[in-house]
Amino acid sequence: MADATTSSGAASSSIPADLAAETLPSLYRTMVLARVMDERCLSLQRQGRIGFYVPLQGQEAAQVACAWALDAADWVFPAYRELGVALVRGVPVKLLLDQFIGNSGDEMKGRQMPNHYGYRRFKFVTASSPVGTQISHAVGTAMAARRRGDAICTIAFFGDGTTSSNDFHAGLNFAGVYRAPTLFFCQNNQWAISLPRERQTASETLAMKASAYGFPGVVVDGTDVHAVYRVVREARRRALAGEGPTLIEAQVYRLGPHSTSDDPRRYRSDAELAQWKERDPIARLKHELLTLGLVTEESDQKVWEAAKELVGAALKEAEATAPVDPRTMFDDVFARPTPALEEQRRAMDGLLKEGVVRP
Numbered sequence: 001m002a003d004a005t006t007s008s009g010a011a012s013s014s015i016p017a018d019l020a021a022e023t024l025p026s027l028y029r030t031m032v033l034a035r036v037m038d039e040r041c042l043s044l045q046r047q048g049r050i051g052f053y054v055p056l057q058g059q060e061a062a063q064v065a066c067a068w069a070l071d072a073a074d075w076v077f078p079a080y081r082e083l084g085v086a087l088v089r090g091v092p093v094k095l096l097l098d099q100f101i102g103n104s105g106d107e108m109k110g111r112q113m114p115n116h117y118g119y120r121r122f123k124f125v126t127a128s129s130p131v132g133t134q135i136s137h138a139v140g141t142a143m144a145a146r147r148r149g150d151a152i153c154t155i156a157f158f159g160d161g162t163t164s165s166n167d168f169h170a171g172l173n174f175a176g177v178y179r180a181p182t183l184f185f186c187q188n189n190q191w192a193i194s195l196p197r198e199r200q201t202a203s204e205t206l207a208m209k210a211s212a213y214g215f216p217g218v219v220v221d222g223t224d225v226h227a228v229y230r231v232v233r234e235a236r237r238r239a240l241a242g243e244g245p246t247l248i249e250a251q252v253y254r255l256g257p258h259s260t261s262d263d264p265r266r267y268r269s270d271a272e273l274a275q276w277k278e279r280d281p282i283a284r285l286k287h288e289l290l291t292l293g294l295v296t297e298e299s300d301q302k303v304w305e306a307a308k309e310l311v312g313a314a315l316k317e318a319e320a321t322a323p324v325d326p327r328t329m330f331d332d333v334f335a336r337p338t339p340a341l342e343e344q345r346r347a348m349d350g351l352l353k354e355g356v357v358r359p
């Protein structure tokens with residue numbers, strides 16, 4: 001779906017265009033695909049078929065509309081919940097599932113934690129588990145790109161809780177001083193695992209923290225694809241015109257658990273969840289598409305079925321893909337393997353032959 005991105009990458013001072021109505025069904029399909037894959041991955045983890053997963057339910061509009069507003073040449077620095085962004089960048093579902101399983105199709109050769117994927121060709125940096133580290137990486141990359149004369153921006157994704165991290169301060173401060181072409185996209189999903197937004201900071205909004213660093217901060221309804229697209233387009237225009245960074249606070253809600261290792265019923269109420277479910281971003285966009293006559297109940301059903309089929313077929317293929325050869329653990333460490341490493345590789349060959357280690 002990388003072809004869904006719209007901009008030319010050229011610096012421009014003109015007002016960016018709004019999201020065109022004819023792109024809405026395609027954007028909606030990507031949101032549905034993210035939701036379907038998300039639900040499937042949660043159950044795959046429960047069945048022991050993948051090890052770990054971090055869901056994005058409730059944040060699809062913010063992620064997909066934001067990624068839609070970027071150029072394919074822009075570098076994405078995700079946190080760990082950005083499946084919607086990965087799908088817009090064009091990362092195939094099968095490749096993601098290969099990583100979750102850690103099979104031989106996984107370009108990281110099973111070495112990364114499940115759900116911590118990254119792909120150079122999609123300009124999608126490996127997920128950051130230590131919260132906030134991706135923020136300063138995004139700023140440094142933006143400064144390097146500007147020095148090289150590349151007309152791109154970088155974008156760091158992070159959550160409300162991450163605004164309390166050292167890297168948030170260091171990254172935003174640096175970006176402000178050097179006017180780095182970086183977008184800071186904070187998905188305020190109201191919770192940092194079990195810590196609610198109101199206990200995270202005494203600031204009235206997270207966006208207002210930008211003013212201390214000398215650049216604009218914008219609050220946007222993260223369930224509204226149009227609003228998100230507009231603010232990201234404008235932030236990108238500013239970045240490329242040399243006007244510096246922007247902090248965007250997209251207000252959303254994490255409808256699911258923090259990760260497959262979390263049970264949110266232990267710290268938040270059913271009433272709160274029910275209230276936010278009313279604002280499900282997928283239902284909101286579907287309602288708009290119905291009103292515009294761009295979808296019918298029948299064609300919508302087909303969108304969901306197609307997404308389920310796509311994920312099902314990719315899963316079948318990923319589960320049929322061979323495991324990673326354990327001998328690959330000796331690769332990619334030294335340009336010329338050391339004698340000690342060669343000896344260990346031979347020992348591994350022996351273990352494989354004896355059947356002590358299975359491929």
Ligand SMILES: Cc1ncc(C[n+]2csc(CCOP(=O)(O)OP(=O)(O)O)c2C)c(N)n1
Nearest residue numbers: 081129130131159160161162189191192193
């Ligand atoms: C430096 C660091 N401290 C603590 C953690 C544990 N941790 C993992 S996710 C998380 C919450 C982050 O919340 P937020 O930034 O709001 O993002 P969300 O998970 O809600 O998307 C914490 C505290 C960590 N990964 N790294």
Ligand SMILES: [Mg+2]
Nearest residue numbers: 159160191192
């Ligand atoms: Mg959060």
